[in-house]
Amino acid sequence: MKKIKLTTPLFLFWAAYSKACDACKLQQPKITRELTHGTGPESSWDWFIVGVITLITLATLFYSFKFLVRPGEKSKEHIKNNVLNF
Secondary structure, eight states: OHHHHHHHHHHHHHHHHTSOOHHHHHHSOGGGTTTOOSOOOOSHHHHHHHHHHHHHHHHHHHHHHHHHHOOSOOOTTSHHHHHHOO
């Protein structure tokens, strides 16, 4: 409980700090206006790269959950049993 009391103010401070400042909000497109500092994407290739990276991340997340729950392994000593049986 004491850990939660100590980390809550830190989290709230970090959440407020990570928001974009007013000058950066003016330089960002509408979709990223509140999220990032600095200038926005400078070309369509920037959005393409972000989209590809997002797809790779989502596919990795999907397959990691898929193989964690159903790895195809029948052994009782498989690592999934250690993870799923907390």
